[in-house]
Amino acid sequence: MRSPFRPYTLPDASVLAAHKSLIRSLERRGLIRGGLSLGALVMLTGCDVERPESVESALLAISRFNDRVQAWLFDPNRLAPTYPESMILRPPKFNAYYDVTEVKPVDGTSWRLDVAGLVAEKRAWTLPDLQALPQRSMVIQHICVEGWSYIGGWTGVPLRTFLERCGADLRAKYVSFKTADDYPSSIDMATALHPQTLLALKYGDETLADPFGYPVRLRMATKLGYKNPKWITAIEVTNTYPGGFWESKGFPWFAGL
Amino acid sequence: MRETMRPLVTAGRPLHPLPLRIMHWVNAVVMLVMITSGWGIYDDDVIIRGFHFGSFWRLGDWAAWSLNWHFAGMWFLAINGVAYLVYGVASGRFRTKLLPIRPAEVVRTVVDTLHFRIAHEDLTVYNAVQKLLYVIVILAGIAQVVTGLAIWKPVQFSGLVALMGGFQTARVLHFAGMAIIVGFLVVHVTLALLVPKTLLAMLSGGPRVGAQVSDKEELVR
Numbered sequence: 001m002r003s004p005f006r007p008y009t010l011p012d013a014s015v016l017a018a019h020k021s022l023i024r025s026l027e028r029r030g031l032i033r034g035g036l037s038l039g040a041l042v043m044l045t046g047c048d049v050e051r052p053e054s055v056e057s058a059l060l061a062i063s064r065f066n067d068r069v070q071a072w073l074f075d076p077n078r079l080a081p082t083y084p085e086s087m088i089l090r091p092p093k094f095n096a097y098y099d100v101t102e103v104k105p106v107d108g109t110s111w112r113l114d115v116a117g118l119v120a121e122k123r124a125w126t127l128p129d130l131q132a133l134p135q136r137s138m139v140i141q142h143i144c145v146e147g148w149s150y151i152g153g154w155t156g157v158p159l160r161t162f163l164e165r166c167g168a169d170l171r172a173k174y175v176s177f178k179t180a181d182d183y184p185s186s187i188d189m190a191t192a193l194h195p196q197t198l199l200a201l202k203y204g205d206e207t208l209a210d211p212f213g214y215p216v217r218l219r220m221a222t223k224l225g226y227k228n229p230k231w232i233t234a235i236e237v238t239n240t241y242p243g244g245f246w247e248s249k250g251f252p253w254f255a256g257l
Numbered sequence: 258m259r260e261t262m263r264p265l266v267t268a269g270r271p272l273h274p275l276p277l278r279i280m281h282w283v284n285a286v287v288m289l290v291m292i293t294s295g296w297g298i299y300d301d302d303v304i305i306r307g308f309h310f311g312s313f314w315r316l317g318d319w320a321a322w323s324l325n326w327h328f329a330g331m332w333f334l335a336i337n338g339v340a341y342l343v344y345g346v347a348s349g350r351f352r353t354k355l356l357p358i359r360p361a362e363v364v365r366t367v368v369d370t371l372h373f374r375i376a377h378e379d380l381t382v383y384n385a386v387q388k389l390l391y392v393i394v395i396l397a398g399i400a401q402v403v404t405g406l407a408i409w410k411p412v413q414f415s416g417l418v419a420l421m422g423g424f425q426t427a428r429v430l431h432f433a434g435m436a437i438i439v440g441f442l443v444v445h446v447t448l449a450l451l452v453p454k455t456l457l458a459m460l461s462g463g464p465r466v467g468a469q470v471s472d473k474e475e476l477v478r
Binding site (some may be wrong): 025051056058059060062063070074075078080081089107141143144145146147148149222246249250251252256257 | 259298299301304317318320321322324325326328329332410411412413415418419424425469
């Protein structure tokens with residue numbers, strides 16, 4: 001019986017001759033090798049099985065929904081519990097995306113704090129400028145997303161006071177921070193205006209030590225630890241979502257306590 | 258056409274009605290998500306020194322995704338859990354199947370079990386130990402939501418945290434609640450596999466219960 005795959009008219013013999021070397025190279029070995037490569041590719045994609053793109057985007061969508069729920073749960077008038085000064089841990093715990101030995105100290109005399117965005121007065125602040133503003137102290141619990149916590153005592157300028165002095169648009173959505181250690185961060189305006197949100201200059205009664213953010217860091221009683229940038233160099237008031245260091249790696253943005 | 262009289266029979270409902278089966282399996286999946294993603298979060302800062310779960314047991318390849326799984330799963334756990342509690346109370350299922358639990362019966366069942374006199378022919382009735390375990394795991398589930406709220410929002414729910422004796426205690430309680438639920442799961446799944454008809458009943462609905470033969474007769478044409 002004639003094979004159904006056999007062409008009715010055979011190609012010109014010269015065509016076969018011209019492609020003889022190519023046809024010879026179609027070895028079974030090549031096919032097997034190709035098959036194995038395909039298999040290996042499937043195995044590689046297998047690394048992603050736990051977090052395929054669709055799952056990742058669904059989880060991030062829920063995380064953004066959770067940000068809105070958290071903003072709704074946040075009571076701007078509710079104060080976090082405070083503790084006696086005797087409970088302050090000295091020195092505080094160090095935490096960053098790198099080791100404490102890699103901290104690069106900031107020179108307080110040449111340091112400037114740039115203010116930008118939706119503010120009336122865009123200018124650079126010096127450390128004495130900030131020290132001259134009204135100060136507030138708080139002894140609060142620092143809670144890390146990992147689960148550990150400690151009691152810390154912080155003194156500095158309430159961020160609300162600072163934003164008011166800058167003539168910031170307090171109806172803007174976000175306040176974002178840039179730091180000397182390349183750790184961008186941002187918070188919602190409601191939290192920025194909370195009385196327990198400080199631009200901290202001191203720990204306990206002493207000037208901030210280098211590993212903990214000298215000359216200025218953010219300390220909020222109502223956010224997880226990773227929302228508190230150290231060595232702040234710039235503040236911007238904005239309506240455009242600024243994100244942050246850990247947020248860009250998948251961590252929740254609001255991170256309210 | 259002949260006419261006869263026969264007793265009126267009302268067909269009962271399945272042992273596990275459909276809504277209950279759906280809630281059971283939703284809960285099974287969500288519980289596994291919450292437990293294994295919780296292990297991922299736990300491993301970042303362990304409570305018991307030297308005790309890690311390891312990557313095989315964790316949902317989420319690192320802490321950020323374990324957190325995202327946990328904070329996504331919590332909605333499904335809470336909504337499904339509330340639906341289950343409302344159903345259990347409203348349908349009378351909790352009252353008829355889980356109560357009363359008499360201590361003497363619990364002791365007798367434990368003794369019987371240790372002597373391998375464990376009765377499981379009748380799926381429609383729970384023995385005292387089963388009742389006790391189900392009540393414990395339901396309460397543990399509720400406690401997980403409460404301790405979970407406390408460590409998720411320790412400032413907004415600071416009263417709750419104070420009641421538990423602080424953030425770290427709330428965290429340990431949340432961990433202990435997980436341990437109770439996992440302990441229950443080991444027993445629950447082992448017994449379901451040993452007596453497969455219980456597993457099938459949770460899929461198909463199981464035997465019909467509450468069928469009644471009425472005093473009245475109906476006319477059959």
